[in-house]
Amino acid sequence: MTNFIFAKSPQLIPIPAYRFTNHGPEVLILGGVHGDEYEGIVAAHGLLEAFLTSFPFKLNVTLVPTFNMEGVFAKTRTNSRGVDLNRNLPTSDWNPLAPNPRYAPGPAANSEPENQALVKFLKRYPPCLIVTLHSWFPLVNPNGDCMPEAECISKWTGYKIEADIGYPTPGSLGNYGNEQKIPVLTYEIQRDSAPIDIIKLHVPALIESLKVTEKRHASRTN
Numbered sequence: 001m002t003n004f005i006f007a008k009s010p011q012l013i014p015i016p017a018y019r020f021t022n023h024g025p026e027v028l029i030l031g032g033v034h035g036d037e038y039e040g041i042v043a044a045h046g047l048l049e050a051f052l053t054s055f056p057f058k059l060n061v062t063l064v065p066t067f068n069m070e071g072v073f074a075k076t077r078t079n080s081r082g083v084d085l086n087r088n089l090p091t092s093d094w095n096p097l098a099p100n101p102r103y104a105p106g107p108a109a110n111s112e113p114e115n116q117a118l119v120k121f122l123k124r125y126p127p128c129l130i131v132t133l134h135s136w137f138p139l140v141n142p143n144g145d146c147m148p149e150a151e152c153i154s155k156w157t158g159y160k161i162e163a164d165i166g167y168p169t170p171g172s173l174g175n176y177g178n179e180q181k182i183p184v185l186t187y188e189i190q191r192d193s194a195p196i197d198i199i200k201l202h203v204p205a206l207i208e209s210l211k212v213t214e215k216r217h218a219s220r221t222n
Contacts, residue, residue, distance in 0.1 A: 007117030035071020040133030144183035
């Protein structure tokens with residue numbers, strides 16, 4: 001495992017990442033995109049602990065447990081500049097308008113240093129899958145070729161699979177992934193889940209889904 005600074009926030013707070021390599025395709029896992037969604041951060045740290053104990057996958061996995069460090073400190077959805085990082089990516093549908101301040105897209109597409117670092121990283125290490133950990137209603141939302149991973153998580157957790165969450169998300173990571181032909185699996189953990197329950201249920205589900213990713217890649221290359 002190697003650790004490095006993935007990005008710095010607008011206030012220059014370092015955002016750490018952890019990279020586990022084992023001669024396989026790239027996977028990126030993000031937690032804490034929204035600072036008021038602790039559930040994904042707990043799941044990401046639980047996954048980190050599991051990886052430090054054992055990393056048996058033929059994959060290269062980069063884990064960023066707390067992508068929106070400023071939002072976590074302030075307990076806000078947005079970063080310190082009031083920007084929703086999941087509405088700020090440089091997509092063809094990026095929109096300068098927002099239905100309310102919680103979804104503020106920023107002054108321009110990809111204006112935020114967190115997303116600038118993310119876009120740069122994706123170009124350097126093109127992934128076969130991005131998993132982004134959020135909390136809302138219990139569901140998994142596959143964008144692109146990641147339905148087998150979604151089905152694995154659904155089977156493990158009982159969460160429903162929703163191809164469309166029901167409202168527009170301009171500038172989101174899912175839309176960016178679609179345009180860049182990168183599968184993005186958005187994993188919405190039940191809001192207000194107890195941390196111990198997240199560790200017991202969702203960390204194993206994520207591990208099982210990575211086994212699916214590993215197997216799918218092996219079947220394509222053998």
